[in-house]
Amino acid sequence: METVYEIKKIETELEIEQCWDVAFLLRPHLDKNKWNATIAEMMQNEKYSIAGIIDNNKVVAFAGYRKMTSLHSGNIIYIDDLCTLELYRGKGFATQLLDHVKEIALLLHKDAVVLDTAFTNNTAQKVYLKNGFELVAVHLTKRLK
Template sequence: MNNAYHIKPVKTPGEIQQCWEVISLLRPHLNKDTWIDTVSRMMQHEQYFIDGIFDTGRFVAFAGYRNMTTLHTGNFIYLDDLCTLNTYRGKGLASLLLEHVKAVAIKNNKDAVALDTDFTNNTAQKVYLKNGFKLAAIHLLCDVRR
């Protein structure tokens, strides 16, 4: 992996917009026109953070996460989003971001880092397992939108 890659926090509307190319790969259902407002609200009201890897004038990978507390898991970081541009995959950027989020958790006295992944996303699952995650639960969802 290129040691020149570094992680920087994403905070401003301009930086949030620069992440669109990456997030649209992971979340194609999102609307580019409302992306900045949605993330800004999440940052303001839900303790959502984005830390990204910037290269060649653009964000090429990022992790979106939040602080949470549940009776089941305790005080932890929930990793909502982790994605890398296709041309940067296989370079260790996801592992770099996972190590970063785990370090944030340790620094902030969290009990764990948790995430969900699609059953069919075997590539991501291999990365998570390689980075110390284990299968701990099955996430169930009931879509109530009409």
């Protein structure tokens, strides 16, 4: 049986800082020195929130998401980031966080929960498909730098 951990809304500067190890696994291009300021700006300007799972005063998994509206998907919650420390994988944390974000979306009367994942991230894709997500689009990017 999977252990259910409390999911906490990450809000303080210290809590944001404690998310770094998880974030760096998913986004190794990020600069640790800019991490707190970047997240604070996203929270203030882009309706970004973080839900974290904490074990022994350490964030071991988190989902970063935002409330937004798009012509394509409607009034949604978009999950930008979802990751678990390697030592804690396989414990159902991703599913717990996906369920948590879905509950927020339902409470806010959103049309959908949307996310993107890398083509090569088969492990995450299996988790998302198992949790009711559908493959509906191809996400394309043109890098400018």
